[in-house]
Amino acid sequence: MAKPRLATGHFTGCFGCHMSFLDIDERILELVELVDFDKSPINDKKRFDQPVDIGIVEGGVSNDENAEILRDFRKNCKILIAMGSCAITGGVPALRNTMPLKECLEEAFLNGPTIGEGDGLIPNDPDLPVLLDKVYPCQEFVKIDYILPGCPPSADTLWAALTALLSGEEPSLPYELVKYD
Amino acid sequence: MTVAQKTAGRKIVINPVTRVEGHGKVTIHLDDDGHIKETRFHIIEFRGFERFIQGRPYWEAPTVVQRLCGICPVSHHLAASKAMDVVVGVDTVSPTAEKMRRLMHYGQTFQSHVLHFYHLASPDLLFGFDAPVEDRNVIGVIKAHPEIATKAVLMRKYGQEVIKATSGKKIHGTGSIPGGMNKNLSIAERDELLRDIDDMIAWSVEGLELCKSVVEADMEHLLAFGTFESSFVSIVKEDGCLDLYDGNLRAKDADGKIIFDQVPPSKYLEYIREEVRSWSYMKFPYITSLGKEKGWYRVGPLARINNCDYIDTPIAEAERVKFVALGGGRPIHATMAYHWARMIETVHAAEKIKELLNDPDLQGEELVRSGERRGTGVAWIEAPRGTLIHHYDVDKNDMITLANLIVSTTHNNEAMNRAVKRIADQYLDGQEITEGLLNRIEVGIRAYDPCLSCATHALGQMRLQVQLVGPDDAVIHEKFRE
Numbered sequence: 001m002a003k004p005r006l007a008t009g010h011f012t013g014c015f016g017c018h019m020s021f022l023d024i025d026e027r028i029l030e031l032v033e034l035v036d037f038d039k040s041p042i043n044d045k046k047r048f049d050q051p052v053d054i055g056i057v058e059g060g061v062s063n064d065e066n067a068e069i070l071r072d073f074r075k076n077c078k079i080l081i082a083m084g085s086c087a088i089t090g091g092v093p094a095l096r097n098t099m100p101l102k103e104c105l106e107e108a109f110l111n112g113p114t115i116g117e118g119d120g121l122i123p124n125d126p127d128l129p130v131l132l133d134k135v136y137p138c139q140e141f142v143k144i145d146y147i148l149p150g151c152p153p154s155a156d157t158l159w160a161a162l163t164a165l166l167s168g169e170e171p172s173l174p175y176e177l178v179k180y181d
Numbered sequence: 182m183t184v185a186q187k188t189a190g191r192k193i194v195i196n197p198v199t200r201v202e203g204h205g206k207v208t209i210h211l212d213d214d215g216h217i218k219e220t221r222f223h224i225i226e227f228r229g230f231e232r233f234i235q236g237r238p239y240w241e242a243p244t245v246v247q248r249l250c251g252i253c254p255v256s257h258h259l260a261a262s263k264a265m266d267v268v269v270g271v272d273t274v275s276p277t278a279e280k281m282r283r284l285m286h287y288g289q290t291f292q293s294h295v296l297h298f299y300h301l302a303s304p305d306l307l308f309g310f311d312a313p314v315e316d317r318n319v320i321g322v323i324k325a326h327p328e329i330a331t332k333a334v335l336m337r338k339y340g341q342e343v344i345k346a347t348s349g350k351k352i353h354g355t356g357s358i359p360g361g362m363n364k365n366l367s368i369a370e371r372d373e374l375l376r377d378i379d380d381m382i383a384w385s386v387e388g389l390e391l392c393k394s395v396v397e398a399d400m401e402h403l404l405a406f407g408t409f410e411s412s413f414v415s416i417v418k419e420d421g422c423l424d425l426y427d428g429n430l431r432a433k434d435a436d437g438k439i440i441f442d443q444v445p446p447s448k449y450l451e452y453i454r455e456e457v458r459s460w461s462y463m464k465f466p467y468i469t470s471l472g473k474e475k476g477w478y479r480v481g482p483l484a485r486i487n488n489c490d491y492i493d494t495p496i497a498e499a500e501r502v503k504f505v506a507l508g509g510g511r512p513i514h515a516t517m518a519y520h521w522a523r524m525i526e527t528v529h530a531a532e533k534i535k536e537l538l539n540d541p542d543l544q545g546e547e548l549v550r551s552g553e554r555r556g557t558g559v560a561w562i563e564a565p566r567g568t569l570i571h572h573y574d575v576d577k578n579d580m581i582t583l584a585n586l587i588v589s590t591t592h593n594n595e596a597m598n599r600a601v602k603r604i605a606d607q608y609l610d611g612q613e614i615t616e617g618l619l620n621r622i623e624v625g626i627r628a629y630d631p632c633l634s635c636a637t638h639a640l641g642q643m644r645l646q647v648q649l650v651g652p653d654d655a656v657i658h659e660k661f662r663e
């Protein structure tokens with residue numbers, strides 16, 4: 001029988017959730033036996049081409065490309081998990097939601113103390129995705145089946161949820177695994 | 182899938198660039214004869230930390246700003262702490278605090294370098310640049326070389342355990358605070374870490390030997406691959422010794438001559454400026470005195486090994502001497518030499534961890550110092566990927582009013598763009614485009630271990646897309662690499 005397929009996606013987060021996933025350490029050798037990896041930043045598979053059983057995403061949605069790829073995850077993954085504060089609430093990047101995007105761009109590209117006199121400009125190019133006014137939680141774009149809280153969720157949390165789902169059980173995680181820090 | 186089609190008048194897009202930490206994209210413009218006209222490596226996300234950290238209290242910076250990057254959070258945690266040491270008027274933290282921070286930092290350097298070499302880059306080195314996409318990843322390494330992969334997993338785990346013992350958490354810990362640390366190392370924690378350190382040193386030497394054997398087997402090709410000359414910038418101690426935690430800035434030119442030396446953090450604005458280009462959210466730093474055209478430089482492991490006069494741990498120093506001999510008195514410029522230099526530093530980090538663990542100061546009781554409040558704090562650190570600069574202004578109500586962050590990967594922006602151009606010229610010019618050829622572009626970018634998360638103050642993952650663009654810029658045909 002074919003193994004279940006697992007995909008991971010990364011949007012506006014810090015990669016810390018993916019790093020926490022790697023903190024399952026030796027269990028990664030076990031995971032390789034349990035699942036086949038589909039699209040993920042750790043391999044060179046760049047597009048979905050078959051149904052995926054579980055998708056895990058990190059980070060909120062801050063531009064049109066994030067939104068498009070998140071929708072693609074929803075379309076291709078039977079179960080979609082939002083991993084970490086950024087995916088669930090927008091997290092630290094969503095601190096920018098309290099001010100106009102324009103101010104953030106001006107501070108970084110026009111006013112910074114290392115920008116030479118008259119040297120600043122705000123990047124704007126067809127090759128850059130369009131920034132959204134705010135950083136949005138994933139569930140504002142697509143239906144999310146499970147959330148795993150934390151910044152990042154611990155490796156044990158990710159492992160417990162994943163192994164439960166892979167064995168067809170409804171994950172029921174103890175308090176220590178879902179409390180913040 | 183192989184993308185092989187007529188190349189004339191096209192724009193090739195590699196998006197996302199994979200097996201790097203972050204969201205980046207490459208565009209290659211071809212002229213009507215299929216020759217390379219222009220290449221660009223774009224950073225396509227933006228987060229805005231500089232602005233939204235304003236109005237928050239200064240003591241939050243070490244824990245909030247590290248959320249720029251989950252791969253090297255310790256670098257941001259410590260750079261922000263060091264800048265805030267200045268703000269709270271502490272010029273020298275206690276020996277216990279300094280050594281705890283150093284231990285945390287070398288733990289991080291160890292785990293980050295291991296992650297990059299084994300998990301992200303080794304598939305290209307072990308299987309070749311043209312290996313099938315399905316195998317060319319860490320899972321492929323686990324299957325083909327389980328002993329190497331197991332050691333890699335345990336080495337990264339060890340570095341993460343060092344971080345946890347010093348900062349309280351493997352990712353986004355809270356151990357370092359303005360003026361010092363909030364914990365020391367217990368005897369139990371110390372003994373736990375001492376138990377495996379000799380294995381870690383031995384395995385990192387094996388990793389270095391593995392890297393050297395790959396290079397030596399294909400020396401001529403790998404030394405020429407994506408190679409160009411540049412200046413180098415890094416922190417060194419006063420006596421020129423390699424130091425990843427603290428020191429002053431040194432810049433050398435392509436011949437190895439000093440451009441400037443022993444510049445303290447408080448003077449950084451006189452030496453470094455940044456250019457903005459319309460097509461990337463990552464800025465382009467340059468040495469002010471040399472100007473935009475000539476002032477760009479490289480940072481990171483290769484820059485540090487080229488720039489320092491010596492390393493103060495024995496195995497790494499012996500390896501440095503062998504490595505620099507390759508340059509015959511000039512700096513080493515090969516892009517792929519980054520991997521070699523990175524593995525020398527991995528050995529050095531393991532040696533440093535052992536030295537620190539045996540230092541009784543780690544059990545000291547003096548954790549935090551205080552002084553007279555100041556309005557500005559600038560600090561730097563050698564993050565795994567290169568020099569990281571944090572600059573904050575803080576008002577009398579303790580609120581941050583300005584933040585300027587020049588992260589490691591940003592310093593390498595021009596260099597990564599040059600590597601892309603060079604590899605495109607070397608391998609893609611006038612050729613039918615295949616998946617393996619496109620992977621070469623990514624191999625060149627990967628050598629710099631770019632953390633695009635930090636760099637955009639954003640992060641992500643990448644697709645590869647090839648677009649056929651007509652003369653009116655309309656997309657005629659589009660293909661994706663799987």
Ligand code: SF4
Binds near residue numbers: 016059085153
């Ligand atoms: S939740 Fe925390 S660890 Fe995860 S991406 Fe966001 S900032 Fe990083």
